[in-house]
Amino acid sequence: xxxxxxxxxxxxxxxxxxxxxxxxxxxxxxxxxxYRQILGQKVEFLVSFYNNEISEKSEIFDDQFxxxxxxxxxxxxxxxxxxxxxxxxxxxxxxxxxxxxQYFGPGTRLTVT
Amino acid sequence: xxxxxxxxxALNIQEGKTATLTCNYTNYSPAYLQWYRQDPGRGxxxxxxxxxxxxxxxxxxLKVTFDTTLKQSLFHITASQPADSATYLCALGPYGxxxxxxxxxxxxxxxxxx
Numbered sequence: 029x030x031x032x033x034x035x036x037x038x039x040x041x042x043x044x045x046x047x048x049x050x051x052x053x054x055x056x057x058x059x060x061x062x063y064r065q066i067l068g069q070k071v072e073f074l075v076s077f078y079n080n081e082i083s084e085k086s087e088i089f090d091d092q093f094x095x096x097x098x099x100x101x102x103x104x105x106x107x108x109x110x111x112x113x114x115x116x117x118x119x120x121x122x123x124x125x126x127x128x129x130q131y132f133g134p135g136t137r138l139t140v141t
Numbered sequence: 142x143x144x145x146x147x148x149x150x151a152l153n154i155q156e157g158k159t160a161t162l163t164c165n166y167t168n169y170s171p172a173y174l175q176w177y178r179q180d181p182g183r184g185x186x187x188x189x190x191x192x193x194x195x196x197x198x199x200x201x202x203l204k205v206t207f208d209t210t211l212k213q214s215l216f217h218i219t220a221s222q223p224a225d226s227a228t229y230l231c232a233l234g235p236y237g238x239x240x241x242x243x244x245x246x247x248x249x250x251x252x253x254x255x
Contacts, residue, residue: 133184
C-alpha cells in the first residue's frame with residue numbers, strides 16, 4: 029500500500045540553525061501539506077501546496093518557513109533560523125485531487141536546543 | 142476562529158463494549174468532517190470522512206454521525222478490542238475553496254481493557 033515517507037525521523041539542531049525536513053508524498057497525489065504537533069498539543073496546520081505553489085498558510089508559517097517541491101517526488105519544509113519553540117513533531121501529508129482524506133507520514137521530531 | 146471540543150478525559154471501556162466519542166464545534170459547519178487515529182509518536186491515520194449532507198457513515202466496526210444543527214459528530218467503535226486503544230482525532234475540513242486544510246481537535250484517548 030502506498031504511504032507517505034519522511035526523513036529524518038529525528039533532527040536535533042541548535043537555535044539559529046537552518047533545517048530542512050523532507051517528505052515523499054504518495055505518487056499520484058496532487059495536494060501536499062505540512063502540519064506540526066507540539067508535545068501534548070493538537071495537530072496544527074502550517075501550509076498547503078498545490079500546482080507548485082502555496083495555496084494556503086497559517087499564521088504560524090511566517091517568513092522563517094518555506095516549502096519546495098524540487099522534483100517530481102520530494103516535498104520539503106525549510107526553517108531558516110530555528111527557535112526553541114519550533115521544537116515539535118512535523119507531519120507531511122498528501123491527498124488526491126478529488127477525495128479529501130489526507131494521508132500522513134510518520135513525522136520528523138525536531139528538537140531545537 | 143473555529144473551536145473544536147473532544148472528550149478531554151480519557152475514555153476507559155471493557156473489551157467488547159461500544160466506545161462513543163464526541164466532537165463538538167463552534168461557528169460555521171464544514172463541508173466535511175473526518176476522524177483519524179493517532180498512536181503515540183506516529184502520524185494520524187485516516188478512518189472515516191462524512192459529508193455535511195450525510196447523517197451517518199459506517200465502515201466495519203466504525204460508525205460516524207454528523208449533526209450540523211447540533212454542530213456535533215459522534216464516533217462509535219462497536220465490539221471494541223484492546224488494539225483499538227489509541228487517541229482519536231476529530232478534524233474539520235475541508236471547508237471548500239482551493240484548499241483542503243484540516244482543523245484538528247485535541248483528541249480523545251481511548252483505552253480498551255481486556
